[in-house]
Amino acid sequence: MKQKKYEMDMCSGPLLKKILIFTIPVMASGILQLLFNATDIIVVGRYAGKESLAAVGSTTALINLIINLFVGLSVGANVITAKYYGAGKEKDVSETVHTAILTAVISGIILVIIGIILATPLLKLMDSPEDVLGKSALYLKIYFLGMPAMMLYNFGSAVLRAIGDTKRPLYYLILSGSVNVCLNLISVICFGMGVAGVGIATVVAQYISAAMVVRCLIKEDGSYGINLSELRLTGSKLKEIMFVGIPAGMQGVVFALSNVLIQSSINSFGSIAMAGNTAASNIEGFIYISMNSYNQTAISFTSQNIGGKKIERVGKILLICIGLVSMLGIILGFGAYFAGNTLLHIYSSDMEVIHYGLMRMRVICLTYFTCGIMDVFAGSVRGMGYSVMPMIISLIGACGLRIVWIYTIFKAHHTLTTLYISYPVTWVITICAYIVCYTICIKKVKSKL
Numbered sequence: 238m239k240q241k242k243y244e245m246d247m248c249s250g251p252l253l254k255k256i257l258i259f260t261i262p263v264m265a266s267g268i269l270q271l272l273f274n275a276t277d278i279i280v281v282g283r284y285a286g287k288e289s290l291a292a293v294g295s296t297t298a299l300i301n302l303i304i305n306l307f308v309g310l311s312v313g314a315n316v317i318t319a320k321y322y323g324a325g326k327e328k329d330v331s332e333t334v335h336t337a338i339l340t341a342v343i344s345g346i347i348l349v350i351i352g353i354i355l356a357t358p359l360l361k362l363m364d365s366p367e368d369v370l371g372k373s374a375l376y377l378k379i380y381f382l383g384m385p386a387m388m389l390y391n392f393g394s395a396v397l398r399a400i401g402d403t404k405r406p407l408y409y410l411i412l413s414g415s416v417n418v419c420l421n422l423i424s425v426i427c428f429g430m431g432v433a434g435v436g437i438a439t440v441v442a443q444y445i446s447a448a449m450v451v452r453c454l455i456k457e458d459g460s461y462g463i464n465l466s467e468l469r470l471t472g473s474k475l476k477e478i479m480f481v482g483i484p485a486g487m488q489g490v491v492f493a494l495s496n497v498l499i500q501s502s503i504n505s506f507g508s509i510a511m512a513g514n515t516a517a518s519n520i521e522g523f524i525y526i527s528m529n530s531y532n533q534t535a536i537s538f539t540s541q542n543i544g545g546k547k548i549e550r551v552g553k554i555l556l557i558c559i560g561l562v563s564m565l566g567i568i569l570g571f572g573a574y575f576a577g578n579t580l581l582h583i584y585s586s587d588m589e590v591i592h593y594g595l596m597r598m599r600v601i602c603l604t605y606f607t608c609g610i611m612d613v614f615a616g617s618v619r620g621m622g623y624s625v626m627p628m629i630i631s632l633i634g635a636c637g638l639r640i641v642w643i644y645t646i647f648k649a650h651h652t653l654t655t656l657y658i659s660y661p662v663t664w665v666i667t668i669c670a671y672i673v674c675y676t677i678c679i680k681k682v683k684s685k686l
Contacts, residue, residue, distance in 0.1 A: 262406070272418070284426055309489050341391070482624075513581075615671065
């Protein structure tokens with residue numbers, strides 16, 4: 238199969254160089270996508286007040302909870318497409334891609350309905366304060382109107398990553414991200430639209446990025462190109478995508494659920510603590526998305542090499558990704574903490590907000606590299622085609638232990654620092670479980686080949 242300009246053969250050649258070439262655009266794309274929400278938070282924090290900042294920020298955990306299941310399906314599309322691409326099975330690649338894109342459209346429509354109907358009830362369930370509830374619900378409803386676009390972009394990008402193309406999704410986000418920033422400033426500063434303005438700006442940007450990635454796939458004449466007349470759900474391919482994607486999505490739901498519980502606990506400290514937590518967690522988001530790029534790299538490289546029967550390269554991929562993600566996490570985490578006062582001033586000039594933000598960063602930023610290691614292990618196991626075991630590990634390690642922590646240790650020592658310590662503790666325990674999981678899965682793969 239002759240390779241094109243944007244494709245990458247992950248089954249041969251030096252791994253370190255190819256991993257870096259693949260990962261850097263993924264990292265940049267993730268950062269730009271995160272900027273959609275970051276510009277919302279920065280603009281409302283600086284120009285619309287603390288209540289608006291708290292309103293936008295308090296929706297983040299809930300948004301992640303609802304959409305993570307569906308975004309997880311795009312992981313399934315990535316794994317299955319990469320496996321068939323590595324094996325050179327063009328017909329299977331085509332069927333997988335068409336099934337994935339139609340699944341994205343259906344998922345997006347379902348999410349619009351869920352978001353609009355359940356926005357206010359779910360926010361009340363999270364104990365959102367009355368002074369921000371109305372604005373939070375408005376932002377959430379507008380945000381979910383962009384779900385079909387978000388799903389299309391994520392699934393389309395997953396297909397492109399599967400064949401080694403991480404550059405074009407980056408180009409599309411540069412354009413749509415620029416539009417988002419401009420619309421944020423215009424809607425809030427010029428027209429005083431507040432949370433509604435930043436929500437609309439985000440939705441417009443999402444549809445622009447989705448349109449570009451779909452146009453890219455339509456123009457492709459290779460096995461991963463799409464033909465609108467051939468869009469259909471192929472049963473066998475949908476089953477394979479679901480087999481990997483649903484557990485991957487459930488893992489995301491589990492993490493998001495634990496974050497919703499923590500957000501509810503933070504809400505009990507009042508709107509200023511919420512605002513400080515929002516600003517700090519947004520800064521941490523840039524570190525997380527940078528580290529998570531190695532999770533996506535581990536998935537794509539492992540999947541292609543499993544498809545190409547190059548099992549001897551899987552362990553090397555894991556070790557390289559762990560080394561790189563650890564180095565990145567330590568540099569970014571420590572850097573963010575020591576520059577925390579300056580960074581938090583970008584979001585708010587209120588000294589109480591900054592105080593609460595630094596309280597969170599002191600615990601989480603300094604230990605964040607362990608979260609990156611955990612995600613790389615999960616990506617490697619999932620790339621081998623095993624998705625249920627990582628879901629179970631996350632259910633116990635992330636959600637289960639954090640719930641226990643909230644109702645025992647946090648209940649006995651009701652401080653924000655005690656609450657935040659639950660993060661690094663559960664990351665380290667989960668890594669230990671993943672080491673055992675990886676060992677079991679690699680043995681099973683070797684026995685099949």
